[in-house]
Amino acid sequence: IENKNAELDAFFHRISHDLRGPISSLLGLSFLAKVDIKDRQALDYIEKQHHQVERLNQIIIGLINLTKLNHTELHKEKIDFDKMIDDCISSFSSFPNFEKITFKKSIQSDLDFYSEWTLLNAIVQNLIENSIKYSSDKLPFILINVFEEKDDIVIVVEDNGQGIPWKQQSKIFEMFFRATNNASGSGLGLYILKRSVDRLKGTVEVKSDVSTGSIFTVRLPRVLEMA
Numbered sequence: 001i002e003n004k005n006a007e008l009d010a011f012f013h014r015i016s017h018d019l020r021g022p023i024s025s026l027l028g029l030s031f032l033a034k035v036d037i038k039d040r041q042a043l044d045y046i047e048k049q050h051h052q053v054e055r056l057n058q059i060i061i062g063l064i065n066l067t068k069l070n071h072t073e074l075h076k077e078k079i080d081f082d083k084m085i086d087d088c089i090s091s092f093s094s095f096p097n098f099e100k101i102t103f104k105k106s107i108q109s110d111l112d113f114y115s116e117w118t119l120l121n122a123i124v125q126n127l128i129e130n131s132i133k134y135s136s137d138k139l140p141f142i143l144i145n146v147f148e149e150k151d152d153i154v155i156v157v158e159d160n161g162q163g164i165p166w167k168q169q170s171k172i173f174e175m176f177f178r179a180t181n182n183a184s185g186s187g188l189g190l191y192i193l194k195r196s197v198d199r200l201k202g203t204v205e206v207k208s209d210v211s212t213g214s215i216f217t218v219r220l221p222r223v224l225e226m227a
Contacts, residue, residue, distance in 0.1 A: 034047070076115055077115075092132050104141065127218070131157055131214070142159045154218070163208045
């Protein structure tokens with residue numbers, strides 16, 4: 001199984017890098033076309049094409065990030081949750097509906113947590129991105145809570161967004177699974193989140209109701225045994 005996983009990762013890495021060049025060229029050409037072409041119908045076609053190429057680009061980036069996560073050697077460093085969360089939020093400032101969202105964070109003041117920054121950042125970023133993508137149209141909010149509980153560090157991200165149908169909740173961490181077609185995405189975000197949590201020997205749970213929102217809870221052991 002380990003050999004097959006290594007072969008799969010190698011394939012993802014190779015094919016992803018091979019596709020980045022043509023995809024970048026297509027994105028550049030669509031940008032130039034939108035500058036030069038004035039016909040509204042033609043611009044609409046180009047915009048739709050650009051959207052699909054951008055989605056493919058996000059899938060490729062997700063696959064590259066996935067191979068990096070799988071092979072990153074774990075190096076613990078002190079985690080500044082305040083800065084990490086703020087940086088993750090600001091990185092999504094161009095997303096639709098971002099300006100309407102109220103973000104609130106509560107971080108235990110005396111946390112002294114050391115972990116692999118790349119993996120933890122992938123967890124926080126994908127939790128926040130998922131809540132933004134599926135946010136509510138009316139008074140959307142995202143609450144981010146980080147605290148210590150017994151021997152774990154707990155990260156809770158709650159929103160009042162679209163929610164996830166009960167029948168689909170068992171599938172959301174599968175590769176390429178998308179619970180809805182009403183939002184853009186590669187279908188890799190929550191899969192990468194789960195793989196990152198697994199590498200840090202943690203757990204992730206979700207509670208969600210359609211049209212009410214979702215609560216994701218990640219628990220990570222305070223002491224990580226380095227392999």
